[in-house]
Amino acid sequence: MNLKIQENVPLAELTTFKIGGNARYFAEINSIDELVEAFEWVKDKGLGYFILGGGSNTIFNDEDYLGLIIKMNIMGFEVINEDESSATIKVGAGEDWDETVKRTVDMNLSGMEALSGVPGNTGATPVQNIGAYGQEVKDTIYFVEVYDTKQNKVTKLSNEDCNFSYRDSIFKSSERGRYIICFVAFKLSKEKAEIPQYKDVINYFKDKNIINPSLQEIREAILEIRKNKFVNPSIMPNAGSFFKNPKVSKEIAEKIMLKYPDIKLYPEDTKIFPNPDGTYKLAAGWLIQEAGFKGVELEKVRIDPNHALVLENKGGASQKDLMDLVDKVKSKVFELFEVELEIEPVVI
Ligand SMILES: Cc1cc2nc3c(=O)[nH]c(=O)nc-3n(C[C@H](O)[C@H](O)[C@H](O)COP(=O)(O)OP(=O)(O)OC[C@H]3O[C@@H](n4cnc5c(N)ncnc54)[C@H](O)[C@@H]3O)c2cc1C
Known part of the structure; x- marks a missing residue:
């Protein structure tokens, strides 16, 4: 067995709220093969499981978690399709979300620049359909590659299958716990991005006298605005x-x-x-x-x-x-x- 199962791992430090007991069992997953192994192990032991990304939207219980915490670390960033107007990029669930946004902005691809600076991992973004400054991740998600724990197989869900709505999707509600997100594919545009029509963003560019900002400048604006608006969890969890x-x-x-x-x-x-x-x-x-x-x-x-x-x-x-x-x-x-x-x- 390649999979390493750790025991009695403190969970609070793995979240931005810093609350929680220990995980009785804990595994870091780097590939779909390891994920399959983890599920066989869980079934064999008759235990429950919980999927963890960056821990920025999870509040653990004060009591120990008695099952297996599965920390998704599957990496990857690959252009899988491209034409004159768009590019589709498949990203591993374990990739840091802001790093994913940065890379797409560096490639001059628009569609997720307003989601710059949202903490957490790429694999968690479809779960609550993250949103900020007028963009929602559902607007660029092309498909989600998941491990279906009901059918014990890897499958692809289309954007429609995910039933996205405001801070919600099947992953958070109707099918909670069933699908483990391994990769997310985003279809991004080569067209020029518009300034997000939010007071803070409009004022930022007004103050700087920038009428026609580049994609990079929009990302910088969002990061700057968020720095002043959001409380940094490393200072105050x-x-x-x-x-x-x-x-x-x-x-x-x-x-x-x-x-x-x-x-x-x-x-x-x-x-x-x-x-x-x-x-x-x-x-x-x-x-x-x-x-x-x-x-x-x-x-x-x-x-x-x-x-x-x-x-x-x-x-x-x-x-x-x-x-x-x-x-x-x-x-x-x-x-x-x-x-x-x-x-x-x-x-x-
Ligand atoms: C300072 C701060 C600012 C924030 N700003 C925003 C914002 O502007 N907009 C916004 O929408 N959110 C925001 N959030 C919330 C949070 O960043 C997002 O929800 C983020 O997508 C969570 O990612 P994570 O990897 O940390 O998820 P986690 O907390 O690890 O997990 C969240 C949920 O997703 C599930 N999950 C995680 N990975 C997977 C996977 N691979 N497969 C299946 N299920 C999975 C978990 O089981 C859990 O139910 C903010 C949070 C903080 C702390």
Whole structure:
């Protein structure tokens, strides 16, 4: 057996939130053959498993995980198709996401530049259909090569098969745990990229007097803006945005707009967005701020004083500390706005 199984591996250090007990069993997977071996081993032992990428969207339990943690390290970056207007690139699940974006931008291929700086690995990007500054990874995913644990075989899923939606896909919901993503193929454009139509990005180029930025300049802008906006997990452990922006009915949205006349409709401000289907999307950070939670601390966790959407581990926090604060936030927001907040990271 090539596969190396380690025992009692601390999990907190493998995540950006730095919470969690030990993994009873832990394996780093560098090839599909090793993945198949890992599944045979798990089946043989009658154990459960959990797939881990960069750990930037995972909150482990305080108790030990009794099954096998499978850390996906499959590498690779290969152009598999190219024509005058596009190129398709197949990338290993273990490749660092921002490095993948950097390489495509260096090749002058557009489509994922606004996703520069999102932490984690390439294999996790389809799971919650990562998005930022108007781009979602679903817009460039051509196919996903997976190991299907139900059929015990490697197969390809088309973009449509993945059923992508806002921060969601079959990998996170209906088929959670079934497919292990080994490679992701992205179809990228050779056409010039547009400036993402977001206030921060527009202002960045206005300040610099750049009217027609290159792809490289757009990537640099996004990285610079994110540096000031997101809390660096190596300084204050966190998992990025902790709640999804909730979708609400027209009735609820109208009630909120009546109660909070200062809330402006998109595009003047970005707290409430009308959806094409008549519903509205609300900024979760605004709801949490209005509920008075900005900067609030509970045990060893807190809500960032500047970013109401970012929950942080002040050092030595437990999952229980975190979930106690989450419960308080959720119930206050519901009491005030009749809006149910949904957690974005995966909580084990
Ligand atoms: C500071 C900060 C900023 C962030 N900004 C953004 C942002 O702008 N936009 C955004 O969308 N997200 C953002 N995130 C969230 C996070 O970076 C993304 O969700 C990222 O894609 C997670 O990648 P990961 O490799 O760390 O996943 P992990 O945390 O390791 O895993 C996340 C989930 O994916 C599953 N998974 C991982 N790899 C595989 C695989 N190969 N096959 C099957 N399942 C797998 C895991 O089982 C788990 O359920 C941010 C996080 C942080 C800490």
